[in-house]
Amino acid sequence: MLPLRIMQALDGTDTRLLSALSQDPRKTVVALAQKLGLSRNTVQARMAQLEKKHVFLSFERRINPAALGYPLMAFISVHVQQQKLTRLAGELADIPEILEGYGLTGSADLLLRVVAQDAEDLFRINGKILACDGVERADTALAMGELIPFRVQPLLERGAQRG
Numbered sequence: 001m002l003p004l005r006i007m008q009a010l011d012g013t014d015t016r017l018l019s020a021l022s023q024d025p026r027k028t029v030v031a032l033a034q035k036l037g038l039s040r041n042t043v044q045a046r047m048a049q050l051e052k053k054h055v056f057l058s059f060e061r062r063i064n065p066a067a068l069g070y071p072l073m074a075f076i077s078v079h080v081q082q083q084k085l086t087r088l089a090g091e092l093a094d095i096p097e098i099l100e101g102y103g104l105t106g107s108a109d110l111l112l113r114v115v116a117q118d119a120e121d122l123f124r125i126n127g128k129i130l131a132c133d134g135v136e137r138a139d140t141a142l143a144m145g146e147l148i149p150f151r152v153q154p155l156l157e158r159g160a161q162r163g
Contacts (some may be wrong), residue, residue, distance in 0.1 A: 009053065009161065017046055018055070019156040020037070061150075065099065070115035073143040074122055076109035076129060083135030085109065097125045108139070120135045 010018075014034075020027065020035055027035070033043045043120035050056065052161070065073070080088055085103070092098055092112065100113040112129070129138050 009052075009155060011057070013042075014046060014050060014055075015027045017043065018050070019153065021154065022153050065115040069117055070097065072116040072122055073113050074116065075112055075141050075143065076112040076126065077104075077139045077141075078110040078112060078129065078135055079107075079137040080109045081134045081136060082109070088132055088134040089106055092129065095125065095128050097121075098129075 002042055012045070016036055017032065020032055029043050029047065030040055032038075033040045036043070038046075065071075089110075092101055092110075097116060098112050098116050098154065099115060103109065103113045104111050116125055122142075126138060126140055127134060
């Protein structure tokens with residue numbers, strides 16, 4: 001998880017650089033420098049600092065699970081025994097079809113984003129989750145379609161307006 005103070009440490013040049021990258025992530029350092037009116041060395045140094053600050057997410061997040069044979073996505077709310085949460089997170093991480101897991105406040109303790117090959121496969125995965133020591137209950141909701149894809153461009157634009 002990223003520290004919250006990272007975004008505050010970014011200045012207008014960083015925000016412009018990130019915005020240009022989000023629009024075309026394949027741009028070279030030279031192309032970014034030309035577009036932003038900066039030197040190549042400045043762009044390289046900024047990129048290195050952004051990487052050091054863990055601003056960039058892993059490339060893995062750009063791979064579509066459907067291309068790997070997992071077209072079905074579901075969100076599973078898991079209710080757990082709190083004293084077993086840390087060990088349980090490790091056990092759940094061993095299930096390859098669980099893409100992400102978040103600790104929550106509210107009625108459920110965990111929210112898992114899961115992919116499956118089909119409904120039968122989702123049933124199998126749900127069974128694996130329920131078999132983990134410390135899981136009390138799991139509620140599954142199928143994702144019917146992505147209405148708002150992952151994005152940060154609006155935040156970058158807001159940051160640029162503030163700076």
